[in-house]
Amino acid sequence: MNNQPDTQTAEANSLELKLKGFKVYEVDLPVSKIHPYTRRDFYKIVLSTGHLVIHYADRSIEMEGTSLFFANPHVPYSVERLTDVQKGISCVFSEEFLKPNDRSESLLQSPLFRIGGTPVFLLNDAQKETITPIFQKMLAEQDTDYAFKGELIRTYINLIIHETLKLQPSEGFVKPQNAASRIATLFLELLERQFPIESPNKPLTLRTAQDYALRLSVHVNHLNRAVKEVTGRPTTAHIAERVISEAKALLQHTDWSISEIAYGLGYDYPTYFNNFFKKMTGTSPKTFRV
Structure with missing residues (x-):
């Protein structure tokens, strides 16, 4: 939920996160404009x-109040902050980090992370008192030298x-007035995220x-109308x-x-x-490569 793009990028690509598979940090941010949709590589x-x-x-x-938000790397999102601070x-982790637990795959497919699920929960005082200490324990634990720190952090994530x-998930979702613009932005971001193709063994899906x-999680007709x-x-x-x-890039490089x-x-x-390439370019892939 960081509204500074450089910090968000550092969060997703930091060497520490890549090596450990998780990172926990405090959020204390001044208000700003909407953080634009950007690529996230980890669950959050x-x-x-x-x-x-x-x-x-x-x-x-x-x-408004204390809430929980579950983000997965497959759906872009943005956050608009309406308060001064x-x-x-935040806890950021990779899918590989949670997978040592045989049950983790089903948890990641839960309504919390599943595309089309409900990722936002407003907490009352009792729920806040239950969940906040778990985050605080994760925050303190990540700086210790405990040999099984990763396993303990994993346990805390599963507990959350x-x-x-x-x-009960929040039910305040509404279709915003600028929904078409948002859907088009999401589509274009998701399209760009599919590239580059790094190996023929990992084809475009x-x-x-x-x-x-x-x-x-939208109807194809709705997507087509919004993009057009x-x-x-x-x-x-x-x-x-x-x-x-x-x-063209693959043929040339x-x-x-x-x-x-x-x-x-x-x-x-x-x-x-070959037929697709010739229809789009007027030439064959073989001729283009030469």
Whole structure:
């Protein structure tokens, strides 16, 4: 819930987080404009006190008091702060960090993190008194030399998830007036996030407007209308343009075979890729490479 892009980037890419798989830190931020949608590479749980609006997919929710927010790396979000200062504690962790627990996969698929789920919970005084000490213990524990610190932090995260699953999620989500702009922004961010393709063994998974609509938890017709309204171009045009841009880069800057490039871009058969490339560029991949 940081409103400074450089700090957010440092949080997601810090060497410490990559090595340990988790990071816990205090939030004490002055009010600012809306933090724009940015890429997050890790799961995040935030215990926050203040007045804010969380924009999540095509929904927004206004929270005043102490709340819990669960973010997953697959759905961009933004936070608008309405008070002078926001205070709290954030815990950021990777999926790999939580996976040593055999049950962690089901927890990450819970309504707290699941795309289309409800990620925001407003806490009453009793709930705040139950959950706040868990965050405080994580914050203190991460600086110790305890040999099993990671396992203990993992236990605290699971405890927070279980305690939250017993709560009633907030029901104040509304469709904001600028929902079309927000959906279009989410789509374009998610589209860009799919690239670059780093290996033909990890092919592009989101290829159609329907794929993106499912990931963003909106109906495909709703997505198409929003993207066309805001950008003036169809969703499919954006997807095709970005795929062809990546195809050109792979043809020019890698030694992958055309079959490998085709597969990396989600085409099971090179012929389909060749036809697509020629339709978009007027030339074949082989000729373009030469």
